[in-house]
Amino acid sequence: MVLSEDEVKNLYRIRKTVLQMLRDRGYLVSDLEINNTIEEFKKEFDNFVGKDREDLVINKCKKDNPSEQIYVFFPSKRKVGVGEIKAYTKRMHSQKVFNAILVCQEKITEFAQRSITEISSQFHWVVFQENELLFNVTExxxxxxxxxxxxxxxxxxxxxxxxxxxxxxxxxxxxxxxxxxxxxxxxxxxxxxxxxxxxxxxxxxxxx
CATH class of the missing domain: 3.90.940.20 (RPB5-like RNA polymerase subunit)
Structure with missing residues (x-):
C-alpha cells in the first residue's frame, strides 16, 4: 500500500532516530545518512520498488567487528504476527545475522512476542512501535x-x-x-x- 505524505514524513523522523541509535550502538553509520534531509529522503523513497515500509530495511555491521551485523525491519503489515517473525528470522539465519530491530505500527501479537522469546538465546530482537521513535529519547x-x-x-x-x-x-x-x-x-x-x-x-x- 502506497503511503501518505504524513506517513512518509513520520518515517523520515523514525529512520533518522534508528540510524542515530545504530551509530550509538557502535554500528557503521555515516553522518551523511543521519543528516539526510526530508527532501532527499522523499526522493530516495520515491525510487523504492514498493514505496512501502518494507523498502526501508537497514543492514549494518559493527565498526570494530564487521562480521557482527544487525537488521532493522519495517513491516508493512499493521499487526505483526508469528509469520513475519519467522520470515525475518529465516532471512537473518541464512546470512548469519543474529541481531535485529523491529519497527512496528502497532504492538505485535502475543504469539509473535512468544516466538521472539523462544529464539532469544540465538537471536536478539528489540521491538519498537513507530511512535516510540519519532524522537531520540537520549536527546x-x-x-x-x-x-x-x-x-x-x-x-x-x-x-x-x-x-x-x-x-x-x-x-x-x-x-x-x-x-x-x-x-x-x-x-x-x-x-x-x-x-x-x-x-x-x-x-x-x-x-x-
Whole structure:
C-alpha cells in the first residue's frame, strides 16, 4: 500500500532516530545518512520498488567487528504476527545475522512476542512501535548520559567494589533508554547526571 505524505514524513523522523541509535550502538553509520534531509529522503523513497515500509530495511555491521551485523525491519503489515517473525528470522539465519530491530505500527501479537522469546538465546530482537521513535529519547533534556560498559569494564567495577551485579540498582530491559542501546540482561550501564555540588554524579545500573 502506497503511503501518505504524513506517513512518509513520520518515517523520515523514525529512520533518522534508528540510524542515530545504530551509530550509538557502535554500528557503521555515516553522518551523511543521519543528516539526510526530508527532501532527499522523499526522493530516495520515491525510487523504492514498493514505496512501502518494507523498502526501508537497514543492514549494518559493527565498526570494530564487521562480521557482527544487525537488521532493522519495517513491516508493512499493521499487526505483526508469528509469520513475519519467522520470515525475518529465516532471512537473518541464512546470512548469519543474529541481531535485529523491529519497527512496528502497532504492538505485535502475543504469539509473535512468544516466538521472539523462544529464539532469544540465538537471536536478539528489540521491538519498537513507530511512535516510540519519532524522537531520540537520549536527546531529551531530562535523560542523563548513559554509557554501556564492556564486559571488562563491568568486571573491573564489580571487583573494585566487591559486588555482584545483582547488588547494583536495576534498570529494566524494556526501559526506553535500555531499548535504545539494545541492552541485555546482565549488562551494566554507567549513568552520568549533572550535580550542583560535584559537577556530575555517576551511578550504575544492572540490566534485568
Amino acid at each position: 531529551h533534556e531530562l535523560v542523563p548520559v548513559h554509557q554501556v560498559l564492556t564486559d571488562a569494564e563491568k568486571n573491573a567495577l564489580l571487583e573494585k567494589y566487591t559486588l555482584e551485579g545483582t547488588q547494583l540498582p536495576k534498570i529494566q530491559v524494556d526501559d526506553p533508554v535500555a531499548k535504545y542501546y539494545g541492552l541485555k540482561p546482565g549488562q551494566v550501564v554507567k549513568i552520568i547526571k549533572p550535580s550542583e555540588t560535584a559537577g556530575r554524579y555517576v551511578t550504575y545500573r544492572y540490566v534485568v
